[in-house]
Amino acid sequence: xxxxxxxxxxxxxxxxxxxxxxxxxxxxxxxxxxxxxxxxxxxxxxxxxxxxxxxxxxxxxxxxxxxxxxxxxxxxxxxxxxxxxxxxxxxxxxxxxxxxxxxxxxxxxxxxxxxxx
Amino acid sequence: xxxxxxxxxxxxxxxxxxxxxxxxxxxxxxxxxxxxxxxxxxxxxxxxxxxxxxxxxxxxxxxxxxxxxxxxxxxxxxxxxxxxxxxxxxxxxxxxxxxxxxxxxxxxxxx
Numbered sequence: 270x271x272x273x274x275x276x277x278x279x280x281x282x283x284x285x286x287x288x289x290x291x292x293x294x295x296x297x298x299x300x301x302x303x304x305x306x307x308x309x310x311x312x313x314x315x316x317x318x319x320x321x322x323x324x325x326x327x328x329x330x331x332x333x334x335x336x337x338x339x340x341x342x343x344x345x346x347x348x349x350x351x352x353x354x355x356x357x358x359x360x361x362x363x364x365x366x367x368x369x370x371x372x373x374x375x376x377x378x379x380x381x382x383x384x385x386x
Numbered sequence: 387x388x389x390x391x392x393x394x395x396x397x398x399x400x401x402x403x404x405x406x407x408x409x410x411x412x413x414x415x416x417x418x419x420x421x422x423x424x425x426x427x428x429x430x431x432x433x434x435x436x437x438x439x440x441x442x443x444x445x446x447x448x449x450x451x452x453x454x455x456x457x458x459x460x461x462x463x464x465x466x467x468x469x470x471x472x473x474x475x476x477x478x479x480x481x482x483x484x485x486x487x488x489x490x491x492x493x494x495x496x497x
Contacts, residue, residue, distance in 0.1 A: 301484050303485070305488070311490065312388070312476060312488045312489055312490040312491050313476065313478075313488040314388070314488070315388075315485065315486075315487065315488075318484075318485055320484055320485075359429065361429075363484070372417065372419070372434055372441065372442060372480070372486075373419075373431045373434065373442055373444060374419070374421070374429075374478075374486060375431070376428060376429035376430075377428075378428050379428065379429075
């Protein structure tokens with residue numbers, strides 16, 4: 270079975286400051302990793318994904334994440350946040366192709382990022 | 387806009403009733419997934435269909451069922467509704483299973 274832990278339920282930060290949202294996963298098989306963002310009263314928007322290859326992945330809106338297999342982590346970072354980044358962020362994992370958990374996204378509990386002026 | 391559409395956007399109904407939620411995947415995507423988002427359970431995978439056939443099941447109640455039609459749209463049927471079924475229901479679609487794109491969701495309120 271796979272699981273995802275988002276280590277912070279809420280992260281307050283000031284505008285133009287850097288931010289890191291932490292995510293750890295557990296899985297006995299190879300994984301694909303994702304970050305999604307949910308703005309108030311909206312659906313989930315894909316920020317970025319790691320499928321294979323370079324462990325540093327870049328996404329939309331200036332976000333990036335680093336896959337660390339030894340630490341089973343996939344932390345999300347942005348060097349300078351904007352007020353418009355205020356939203357809830359979800360880390361998710363699915364098993365690699367051919368596995369029983371392939372295609373089933375397991376989500377963390379979410380991190381609410383609040384950017385203050 | 388992800389290209390995944392869901393109707394209705396909001397649904398208010400009473401306990402014991404039955405509702406149908408509809409999802410149209412992105413053009414060309416063969417897989418459709420259903421998820422439930424609630425305050426106490428978070429985001430949970432319910433069920434997946436691929437080209438009309440059930441592919442995987444998650445924490446889906448027996449009162450809930452789904453199907454995918456030949457035109458690839460999918461419906462999630464919720465019956466004998468209880469207060470605890472109030473939640474946001476998302477549909478997602480993908481081409482090959484790795485990357486899922488989510489619709490705007492249907493907010494269900496059971497009174």
